[in-house]
Amino acid sequence: MSYVNMTMLSNFLKISNSNRPLxxxxxxxxxxxxxxxxxxxxxxxxxxxxxxxxxxxxAKEAVNHGAKVxxxxxxxxxxxxTKWGLGGTCVNVGCIPKKLMHQAALLGESIHEAVSYGWxxxxxxxxxxxxxxxxxAVQNHIKxxxxxxxxxxxxxxxEYINGLGEFKDxxxxxxxxxxxxxxxxxxxxxxxAVGGRPHYPDIPGALEYCISSDDIFSLSYPPGKTLVVGAGxxxxxxxxxxxxxxxxxxxxxRSVPLRGFDQQMAQLVTAEMEERGVRFHHKxxxxxxxxxxxxxxxxxxxxxxxxxxxEDVFDTVLMATGRYALTKALNLPAAGVTVVTExxxxxxxxxxxxxxHIFAVGDVLEGRPELTPVAIHAGRLLARRLFAAAPHHMDxxxxxxxxxxxxxxxxVGLSEEAAVARLGEDAVEVYHAYYKPTExxxxxRNIRNCYLKAVAERAPPQQVLGLHFVGPVAGExxxxxxxxxxxxxxxxxxxNTVGIHPTVAEEFTxxxxxxxxxxxxxxxxxxx
Ligand code: FAD
Ligand code: NAP
Numbered sequence: 443m444s445y446v447n448m449t450m451l452s453n454f455l456k457i458s459n460s461n462r463p464l465x466x467x468x469x470x471x472x473x474x475x476x477x478x479x480x481x482x483x484x485x486x487x488x489x490x491x492x493x494x495x496x497x498x499x500x501a502k503e504a505v506n507h508g509a510k511v512x513x514x515x516x517x518x519x520x521x522x523x524t525k526w527g528l529g530g531t532c533v534n535v536g537c538i539p540k541k542l543m544h545q546a547a548l549l550g551e552s553i554h555e556a557v558s559y560g561w562x563x564x565x566x567x568x569x570x571x572x573x574x575x576x577x578x579a580v581q582n583h584i585k586x587x588x589x590x591x592x593x594x595x596x597x598x599x600x601e602y603i604n605g606l607g608e609f610k611d612x613x614x615x616x617x618x619x620x621x622x623x624x625x626x627x628x629x630x631x632x633x634x635a636v637g638g639r640p641h642y643p644d645i646p647g648a649l650e651y652c653i654s655s656d657d658i659f660s661l662s663y664p665p666g667k668t669l670v671v672g673a674g675x676x677x678x679x680x681x682x683x684x685x686x687x688x689x690x691x692x693x694x695x696r697s698v699p700l701r702g703f704d705q706q707m708a709q710l711v712t713a714e715m716e717e718r719g720v721r722f723h724h725k726x727x728x729x730x731x732x733x734x735x736x737x738x739x740x741x742x743x744x745x746x747x748x749x750x751x752x753e754d755v756f757d758t759v760l761m762a763t764g765r766y767a768l769t770k771a772l773n774l775p776a777a778g779v780t781v782v783t784e785x786x787x788x789x790x791x792x793x794x795x796x797x798x799h800i801f802a803v804g805d806v807l808e809g810r811p812e813l814t815p816v817a818i819h820a821g822r823l824l825a826r827r828l829f830a831a832a833p834h835h836m837d838x839x840x841x842x843x844x845x846x847x848x849x850x851x852x853x854v855g856l857s858e859e860a861a862v863a864r865l866g867e868d869a870v871e872v873y874h875a876y877y878k879p880t881e882x883x884x885x886x887r888n889i890r891n892c893y894l895k896a897v898a899e900r901a902p903p904q905q906v907l908g909l910h911f912v913g914p915v916a917g918e919x920x921x922x923x924x925x926x927x928x929x930x931x932x933x934x935x936x937x938n939t940v941g942i943h944p945t946v947a948e949e950f951t952x953x954x955x956x957x958x959x960x961x962x963x964x965x966x967x968x969x970x
Contacts, residue, residue, distance in 0.1 A: 494530020
């Protein structure tokens with residue numbers, strides 16, 4: 443490898459005292475330096491297509507190890523025309539606005555509960571959300587993150603190209619800029635980190651009248667009575683916060699809610715939502731969405747078991763029917779990169795595609811969890827392997843996740859179904875309990891769905907295979923236990939861990955009833 447190590451160079455420049463002129467020399471050097479390899483001369487050591495979670499993490503880590511890097515990022519507007527800035531899905535139309543709206547929903551509930559704790563709230567019944575204020579606050583935060591991200595790239599001397607990238611050949615990328623002009627660049631290595639976008643079912647009215655998660659967080663009007671199509675992460679999270687914010691929410695479930703997750707836990711999540719007013723239509727697929735003269739939307743759907751058709755009128759229809767990878771615009775055949783035909787995703791078990799110097803990270807990868815920390819970690823490790831000769835590969839096993847529904851669901855490792863399918867029922871022990879969070883005592887909140895379980899090997903030392911928790915702050919609860927599972931946690935170690943009282947996380951340390959025993963898993967008292 444014959445490119446100059448820029449970290450060493452900039453350290454040398456920093457050591458010397460005359461900072462300003464040398465920094466200028468450094469910049470000039472960066473702009474003019476070309477990188478050489480046995481394949482020829484390139485403008486960059488690394489070009490990253492996609493400035494989202496994975497792409498940005500990879501680019502920043504690469505410059506830390508001396509690489510010269512360019513990042514291309516471009517957002518094609520949603521069918522309804524929504525667009526956003528640099529940073530990808532998580533920051534603009536994903537994790538961040540979703541968590542903020544979830545928090546807004548939780549706060550609304552807290553205002554009502556505060557009354558039970560003695561707060562004198564003027565006519566709590568009249569409390570309502572101001573949708574415009576909420577979306578403005580959320581969008582202002584996002585814009586500040588977009589700005590910080592741009593400054594960060596500039597400070598790190600990563601070239602940011604606001605253009606839609608496509609391959610001309612395996613080392614050449616053409617970016618189409620906003621004004622339609624083209625910019626061509628060559629790179630020794632390329633990382634594809636283009637993520638995905640919402641999929642719309644092929645039914646009349648879907649693209650014309652429906653919104654998706656790309657639109658909801660900046661919607662210029664209150665969503666009103668909303669139909670959510672799809673019962674995955676996004677469908678349930680959106681239906682959950684909309685209902686808690688005071689907008690009627692109905693969910694169409696095609697097969698089961700949260701398919702792929704532990705189904706006992708998924709049932710508890712939806713049971714809680716139902717008890718709070720969300721309506722579910724199971725085994726139903728959408729047929730059409732029609733705009734009425736009133737401006738409202740008439741949606742029709744069909745029960746796939748009975749064939750029965752139904753319809754209702756909504757103010758908003760939100761499609762949450764999965765996401766597709768943005769590989770079409772990349773002209774991958776020009777680079778020789780193959781995609782999985784059915785999904786359009788890229789199969790790259792170690793992030794390396796079938797073309798040796800082209801890599802992929804994040805949501806664009808086939809069979810990998812579509813989660814921000816996964817994209818970030820894989821991107822960083824890849825940059826270290828490419829530019830710091832590091833040996834470490836991404837471990838996609840035991841990645842913890844949380845569904846931010848009104849009662850959250852956090853989990854790590856195997857579901858009960860997956861453990862039984864892998865080891866057989868006799869080899870799996872499930873410890874479980876219902877519990878009552880202390881903070882739920884005074885407002886007398888529903889505790890029917892506060893439940894947790896540990897899925898473990900039955901044979902000693904009973905290695906823990908999966909942990910599942912439905913309740914408040916589930917993400918905060920599960921994160922630390924995820925580290926324990928990575929370290930090979932056993933049930934004996936879990937039971938010997940002293941809890942922190944009174945918390946909901948301590949419930950994991952109190953587990954002692956197995957499902958097999960048939961004993962009552964309901965809580966006896968708060969401190970038993
Ligand atoms: P992205 O972040 O999608 O970035 C890809 C970027 O590349 C985009 O800016 C895109 O416009 C750009 N691009 C695409 N094609 C091109 C091209 N040809 N040229 C130039 N640029 C291009 N994950 C969590 O961990 N926790 C959560 O709570 C969570 N909540 C979510 C909620 C919602 C509503 C959604 C939609 C997702 C959520 N996710 C969550 C998932 C998370 O957002 C993604 O896993 C993560 O953003 C993937 O990162 P990425 O780098 O692969 O792609
Ligand atoms: P998803 O979890 O795959 O769910 C898609 C849902 O749409 C499923 O319920 C699916 O039903 C349904 N569906 C698909 N096509 C349909 C059709 N034609 N008609 C009716 N229903 C249809 O996808 P997602 O909710 O869009 O989330 C995408 C990814 O983003 C997730 O996998 C997750 O990794 C990430 N994400 C993470 C978080 C988080 O970490 N909290 C939050 C949001 C998103 P079937 O089950 O029958 O297929």
